[in-house]
Amino acid sequence: MAPTQTQSSLPFMPTSAMEEQTIRSNFIRDEDERPKVAHDVFCDDIPIISLEGLDDEDGGAKREAICKSIVEACQEWGLFQVVDHGIDAQLISDMFRLCKDFFNLSPEEKYKFYMSAGKKGGFQISSHLQGQLVQDWREFFIYFSYPTENRDYTRWPEKPEGWISVVEEYSKKAMELACKLLGVLSEAMGVEREALTKACVNMDQKVLINCYPKCPQPDLTLGLRPHTDPGTITLLSQDQVGGLQATRDGETWITVKPIPNAFVVNLGDHGMFMSNGRFKNALHQAVVNSETSRMSIATFQNPAQDAIVYPLAVREGEKPMLDAPITFAEMYKRKMARDTEIQKFEKTANPMEKK
Numbered sequence: 001m002a003p004t005q006t007q008s009s010l011p012f013m014p015t016s017a018m019e020e021q022t023i024r025s026n027f028i029r030d031e032d033e034r035p036k037v038a039h040d041v042f043c044d045d046i047p048i049i050s051l052e053g054l055d056d057e058d059g060g061a062k063r064e065a066i067c068k069s070i071v072e073a074c075q076e077w078g079l080f081q082v083v084d085h086g087i088d089a090q091l092i093s094d095m096f097r098l099c100k101d102f103f104n105l106s107p108e109e110k111y112k113f114y115m116s117a118g119k120k121g122g123f124q125i126s127s128h129l130q131g132q133l134v135q136d137w138r139e140f141f142i143y144f145s146y147p148t149e150n151r152d153y154t155r156w157p158e159k160p161e162g163w164i165s166v167v168e169e170y171s172k173k174a175m176e177l178a179c180k181l182l183g184v185l186s187e188a189m190g191v192e193r194e195a196l197t198k199a200c201v202n203m204d205q206k207v208l209i210n211c212y213p214k215c216p217q218p219d220l221t222l223g224l225r226p227h228t229d230p231g232t233i234t235l236l237s238q239d240q241v242g243g244l245q246a247t248r249d250g251e252t253w254i255t256v257k258p259i260p261n262a263f264v265v266n267l268g269d270h271g272m273f274m275s276n277g278r279f280k281n282a283l284h285q286a287v288v289n290s291e292t293s294r295m296s297i298a299t300f301q302n303p304a305q306d307a308i309v310y311p312l313a314v315r316e317g318e319k320p321m322l323d324a325p326i327t328f329a330e331m332y333k334r335k336m337a338r339d340t341e342i343q344k345f346e347k348t349a350n351p352m353e354k355k
């Protein structure tokens, strides 16, 4: 269902409200949910890993050292940054330029691609999930890029010119990089290098471009609420503004330092289950600011809907996290039900705090 229409017959878009003095009440979060750390107070705690030498097949010390760093980061944070990853800087820069051009199009142009239920990709405001009480200060565009038979090119805009071929190339390179990283994690679990990729069956990929317009009251809202990704692994490319935040305990947030052309890699729920909880699913959010708009490109690598979710390896002394194998579709359904329950509980547990 499309959001409520305003006077101009289009829904409210944060990109059209950058010069307003205040934000609308449906973007204002409860005090305990508001940002605690600014978008540009960066923290160096997240590991930065060079992948140069990862492809060395001579059993060399270089590959071993890289794999060790990745595994440690996944155990500690479920999140790390990679550089020297082999994806061309020009491709990343073209992608950002074209994404920016898209969000600069008129509201009418963007709205032509509005993603209503059942559509395979398109433009959205705040969230594609229904029933969110508070809105996120963002617009986004999502491409259903893999498996390729899922591509509905009528949902791939012709404007800006050239975007289609750049997205195709970007998604292909991201798929290759993700599979490489999954190879490292599979081997760390003591299973064959292709195990995680194979467990995804026909791996699904979605490329989601986030645009967080500058915001008149960034302290009251979020660009994107705290969440873990449902899938296996996510590769996030961000501009140099800053705004991605991560937490290990759900309380203390840190802002991830943007590094030119790096990818922030994070594990999702599927990655966590398949490792029997050895690798973390990173809880993260995005904050906004009043000076400048921000853009990020999240590439989600997910299993097929009917892929089986169950730990690939259970270490001695551990119990499997799941009682029985389930499909990814079922895992996702349970996640959504849990998230909705948590939201409901929070609202009823603190009725006085909700204005």
Ligand SMILES: O=C(O)CCC(=O)C(=O)O
Residues within 6 Å of the ligand: 208, 210, 224, 229, 236, 238, 243, 244, 245, 284, 285, 286, 295, 296, 298
């Ligand atoms: O924009 C960011 O830094 C985070 C994006 C993200 O977490 C998402 O799109 O799921």
